[in-house]
Amino acid sequence: SAVISQKPSRDICQRGTSLTIQCQVDSQVTMMFWYRQQPGQSLTLIATANQGSEATYESGFVIDKFPISRPNLTFSTLTVSNMSPEDSSIYLCSVEGGLTWGGYTFGSGTRLTVV
């Protein structure tokens, strides 16, 4: 399965600022997925990032708040913009494992606290 390096692992940010989260995959993947996990909750998909095209956002998430870059097949960033305490969550990137393996692999997550 793919190995994903995600950073930062955690951060404490002031409200109104922005944080960019990076995910690096050890193999080329077509799609990368960004999830949010709010405290005590399950995972909610924010957007799907394809290389060379605009990310596809899920209902309730907008590009101005969560801009995503996907410059190549092994890397993506998610920015959380103009943060408020409600953005305090764990943010995770994920990739599909491939036909021979199946399943989706997650990065180690970024624990964001907005104060």
Added chain:
Amino acid sequence: QKEVEQNSGPLSVPEGAIASLNCTYSDRGSQSFFWYRQYSGKSPELIMFIYSNGDKEDGRFTAQLNKASQYVSLLIRDSQPSDSATYLCAVSITGGNKLVFGAGTILRVKS
């Protein structure tokens, strides 16, 4: 709205017993089903996936899928305290690669 439902628990079982975790889903066209384990403060870890009706076994874990009834379950045999975690059921959405996650079931294995 595609939904995946799980009993939040906690489900408490004694060490050595079988833990049974259940999940139902609303999208009848879903083809792929996954069970993830998540320890507190950690990211989800895939433990089983199943595509076909019936049972799939891997070590102490057995995934069961019944598409007609739209449920998928996970059995953990010989439960160990290290199995204590939140178990997330995830289902692929028809026609896409996206996963929808259930809220998770907290499992506690008591020694």
